[in-house]
Amino acid sequence: GFDPFQGDVLITKVSKYFATPPSFWVAEYERPDDPVPTLWQLRVSCSAIDASGDNLVPEGPIFFSCNIGRGRPREGRPGQWELTGGKITVKEDVAGTRGILAEYKVVGVFNVLAGVFDGGGGDR
Numbered sequence: 001g002f003d004p005f006q007g008d009v010l011i012t013k014v015s016k017y018f019a020t021p022p023s024f025w026v027a028e029y030e031r032p033d034d035p036v037p038t039l040w041q042l043r044v045s046c047s048a049i050d051a052s053g054d055n056l057v058p059e060g061p062i063f064f065s066c067n068i069g070r071g072r073p074r075e076g077r078p079g080q081w082e083l084t085g086g087k088i089t090v091k092e093d094v095a096g097t098r099g100i101l102a103e104y105k106v107v108g109v110f111n112v113l114a115g116v117f118d119g120g121g122g123d124r
Helices: none
Strands: 006-008 018-028 039-046 049-051 054-057 060-070 081-093 102-112
Touching: 060 102
Parallel strands: none
Antiparallel strands: 006 018, 018 039, 039 060, 049 054, 060 081, 081 102
């Protein structure tokens, strides 16, 4: 096995922007005996994303990282696992260095929270 725990990523639906391989994920644990990691990272190959003639995300790897923790308890149930504080970053080469020097820029944020769907316009 690997330390920290890691593995391949497979994109199961056709995506305009994301492709595999090479893509992978890594989970980091606060303590070796923890059953659930506290940090999760994902690297996915991405095609360039342009809008109005401007390049928003360069072609290459895009990185997702977030914390893993329990959400608030609901209706007598323990909190569900949630991914919070997520950051989406891209690596940009510093002009003329061909990858020797790079800058990582945050291009987005995300959270994955458990929801409850009641079939109507209720709590989600």
